[in-house]
Amino acid sequence: MIKADQIVPYSALYIDMQYRHLFNTLWSYLKPIDQDKYIQQIEEVWLGGLKNQKILVTLCVRASTDLVLQALNWPPGSEVIITGINIPDMVQVLRLNGLIPVPIEVDPHTLGCTLDQFKKFYTEKTKGIMISYVFGAKFDASEIIDWAKSKGLFIMEDEAESFSAPNAKLNPNVDFSTFSFGSIKTCSAFGGSISVIRNNEALYRKMKAIQETYPKWSQRNYFKRTLKNLIPMILLNSRTINRSSRWIFINFFPNWDYKEFVVNSIRGFQKNPDDILQTYRFRVPDPMLVMLALRMKTFDTDQFNMSISRQLVGQSILKKGGLLVPGHAVEDRRFWLYPVVVADPETTYKVLNSRGIDAYMGVTQLDIVESPIGSSYQYPNSTLSYFKNILYLPIHQNADLKSIQRICKEVVEVVEMLKSQHPKL
Template sequence: MIKGDQIVPYSALYIDMQYRHLFNTLWAYLKPVDQNKYIQELFFLQIEEIWLGGLKNQKILITLCVRASTDLVLQALNWPPGSEVIITGINIPDMIQVLRLNGIIPVPVEVNADTLGCTLDQFKKFYTEKTKGIMISYVFGAKFDATEIIDWAKSKGLFIMEDEAESFVAPNAKLNPNVDFSTFSFGSIKTCSAFGGSISVIRNNEALYRKMKALQESYPKWSQKNYFKRTLKNLIPMILLNSQKINRSSRWVFINLFPNWDYKEFVVNSIRGFQKNSSDILQTYRFRVPDPMLVMLALRMKTFDVDQFNEATQRQIAGQSILKQGGLLVPGHAVEDRKFWLYPVVVPNPETTYKILNARGIDAYMGVTQLDIVESPIGSSYEYPNKTLSYFKNILYLPIHQNADLKSIQTICKGVVEVVDMLKNRNPKL
């Protein structure tokens, strides 16, 4: 029987949102917002001058999510069906679906475990006359140096897209001016997809921006009623997950009284993303941002605490050192620009390790992240990213986020090393 004080008071699931953001957003339902004025006064001023470091010749669009941004740019580019885009081999399945439904063939390349990045040789290997662009996605908060890849793509006349949803940390952002199109979320490294919101940056292409803007303005506005329901629905998970005392006691109940119930998957599925339109999946994303979502994004941007974030990152890196010293692989550990969207660690036997850690009060989880391996095109000669799969399938996610204190992080990481060593000694072949 697990005692309450043995449970590490942090959940693997965490909604990165402050209650003041949530409650202030509710006022937007009572007081109408002039979107154009709001964007002009709050977004463009702060994004261009503070968050993006004054990059020139850029245009900005606010969208529901990164998938909506990608769908919008693909519509505007209007490439011939069967065009190919070379992409990093770990991504969100919905993003791959957006590419395919727009007639684009995503061609994945291997992702190195140490850097969570790709090499230029891999991109060159899959370059053909059908290649129209590349998409670089930085995952788990690790931003590898893609300068060489971007310069090569530029020399080939390819359209360059960067998905920074899991790596963007403004106002310390380092955006490559040679990228044609970037999408990112802001406010923190682990934005809450439950509340939506994304920023698109189009560089040096006024015509493309105008096409995207015209398309977006033809969309209906996403229902404020639906967003209101989502806001209230996510209030309860926030209380259960983000409060240390409530989280500790509720997990004691789950562990001891409902040991076979996968509450993590239940919670993630209840707050994740947008309800898909089964008859037309792309239609899921073809809406303008509702006023309350705009208010939420602005509040998160204005209240982002850089010092607090950097201090949290140092605590998380301290835990990474413990795992590495224990002989475990932390994907992305070798990257200088290392933050944590999720906290992954590769273990030999993830399912057994998961069960033991949870029984010991460490709320690890597996299998409920949105990320997955991108499969090669059906019937093609392209290679499946087997090297990436070899470590990706063994990833566990640890309950370490920006609010986790150093002592708890050390306890969690030492506990993981101890369990893995125990399993190795029990089964030396692991």
């Protein structure tokens, strides 16, 4: 039986939300709010007075993408070149809008793509590109963006996983960006996305006109979701409760995958099976707007940067131990998830969990993007070769330095142990 003091008091799942934000959101149900006032607050914090840029607030990043694609109204069969690791729902949004997503390889060291790859898959049908910065690694895409501009392509950046801070420097050469600010470390529990439209007043007006035809998402449903996520927050984010509850799971329910259960219970929006796009075609409820505005106003940049510096210490330990940390070579490094590539993720996962380290695998929303059916485009096999061996570590912004060091050292130790037992690994 594993002892309680052996358990690292951080869960693989972590809800990136403070109780004051949650309770202020609940308080907002008691009185009507001025939506324009809160949107203006968000705009002031996010854009910092930048001109020629507009924002729209939507339910989620998928909703933002669907909105801009409706406004662009490209001919059916048009192609969009996208990074080969993405959220399946994003790919589905493209396809349901009549477009063909063309995936390209993602380099394991930068989690980025090369200009040559974009050029290779560029055709007369290409209308735009979508660059997604996954796992918090924001690679330098300036060369790709300049080339896309020269070809007259529309440029979309999905920065949901590379968030650094409100009013962070935005790339003026990108046409459209989406940010997720109400996120948790494995899925969107509370929703909320901010779209930035640059230098295109006509596009902004089209998107806004379409959005205004949507009904408002039910405040009752959002209230139920908020209450529903309160219990997971208490169980996952409290060090004491987390340690105690996981001790019970490990010792008395070793075969129960609580992580999969929690993720499925709080993940995203319930899809409409008859019309999946209709799932996202709603305006945000008032409490979600309050939550987004409050989180941006109270964001502590210094604390955030300190947490990143602690997480980079762990990355250094893993690299010195000979392990690949996807995105390690990128200077602008954040950690939305904390991935490491191991030869045998399933066995490593089991050993680490038996040692009280709550590693996890297979519950993230990200996946490999399939190539178009019947096409000559190449499947991103190089990306798949390391993606299938990724293990996620219980390291997030609240994890203390000592725990991060222990987690990473034990990962290196376990990998070496398994390698000595099975040399072929």
